[in-house]
Amino acid sequence: MARFSPGPVRRYRWKELGLFIIPFMILVLEMIQLPIAQYYQSKIQTNQLSIPFSTALLPSFRDLIPVFGLIAALVGMNILLSFFFSRSDQILLPLAGLMSGVGVLMALRLGPDVGDPILGIRQLVWVLLGLLICIATISGLRNLNWLQRYKYTWASLGILLVGLTIFNALRVKNLDSPTHDQLNFGPLKLQPSELLKIFIVIFFAAYLSENRDVLAEGNFRLGPLRLPPLRQLGPIMLMLAISLLLFLVIRELGLALLIYGIFLSMMYLGSGKLSYVIGGLLIFAALGFIGFKLFGYVQARFAAVTIDVVNWQNWTPAIQQFVRGPAFQIVQGVIALSSGGIIGAGFGLGHTGTFVPVAQSDMIFTALGEELGLTGLFAIIGIYLLIIYRGYRIAIEASNGFDQLLAAGLTSIFAIQALIIVAGNMKFLPLTGLPLPFLSYGGSSIIANYIIIGILLRISHNTAMERAGLA
């Protein structure tokens, strides 16, 4: 009996399981800390100093159920992937799992402060749903050519979503409310922009991979710049017009920035020509300047960047007025970040939820900054970098042009979105209403992120299967 099947045991995703161990420890640790921290804060308010520690303060098993649910779901993913898609990437899921776990814990922790006690449970349900959709995406996309073949379908679905959003925005009329871009279907609040970005990337990837050669030649000259022929440029310009429309009509500065960023990076990846990127940036600067001159809200967002929070004693009355009004959120966020310091106040021990508006979604980075400190933020940015690295690596290894562009484009969504919102929270860029991938509260965002993870896992699985067939 020398022959025994090495199959299931050797093909099991041990690496992924091993990488899950520390994230699980982190999640359990935080969950244990949360009720103790709440108890501590309630005691501090009654001016009671040096509270003794007793084991009675430790939460019971029942209190840890939310985190155990998430851990069970992630282990379930590991087992399912091992059986059906054992060759897909093993590093992506632990990274994404830790991030969404921290997101759930932050929602659990911020929920009572922002006046929504079941916020955390809802976020947990969204993450579980997201994991299900991730599995559905991997098994559903057996053949990625299907995405490529129906590229105009995806483009028209994207246009439909934009139409719905604009229609809704015109109906709501109050463009200053933070939720004017949501669609309400009964109890569900959908953010169509989250799906829109995926459709746009699929369309760009299909379109660019087909017209790669023509675009790389660039035989339409405009001064020193060589542009692709107009026939190939048409559909791309259409997608750009959409992003401009979002910018002009429904004041979605963040989404317009994101779509334009995706467009530039995919043009560069598809053609390898720096001149397109430089040309695109020049056009962007021109459009941005026009937008700045035309719209008060853009000017207000830029003005907020120039506020000097450190020298708050020297503020003129005009600035003080401005800080109480349009720039309130960003200034409060910077104060939260600074109060976190190097190692932070500790999970559950900050106050961001009570003094920064929308701390659970747009400003989650400041909440994390206050409670985990600079070291925690560095770790979070490090995890983002590793997710992005993994995504681009999957793109490099993919076997055909469409898969490569698709993986790179989807990864660019994470990169650009995290960059825009983190820089916005830290007062480097104008603050925009994009969610931070995996960490912000929000169903649409979680689902969209897990669709992206699903597609990336599928691409890596297909690549590995083709490689293995050769060996």
Add this chain to the structure above:
Amino acid sequence: MTLDVFLLILRLLLIVLLYLFLMQVVIAITRDLRKTAAVSSDVGSHVPPIVGHLIVVDSGPSNTLPGTSFDLQPQTTIGRGPTNTIQLTDTFISGEHTRLWFRNGAWYVQDAGSTNGTFVNNQPARDPLAARPGDIIQVGFIRFKLAQ
């Protein structure tokens, strides 16, 4: 032990765990990279093996001569574009026309989204089709015979 000391320990433990996790991932990635580097230096030291041939049977409207033989690598692409393994200058061939790959001793042929299609024994190959030596593979209007 007072409560704030306990909370401080938990806080420091969290930071340690976060960075341990980052380190673990980086180690896993480095190991992965070394493995791929070893494999690709293995592959890079010699040219991809030639595992088959395509022989032109009917050149259709193109100026390729019947009887011309093209070498097939384990992963071969046919098309007009400069990135293809086999480049054919025929107006009825798309930029990226056909993909062929060799897996587990069998050839698979799939159309890469061309205008004029790919056929294996007159069957359209929009989804991967298996092919054996002797089969006729039609790329656009050029017909090839698959040979070992």
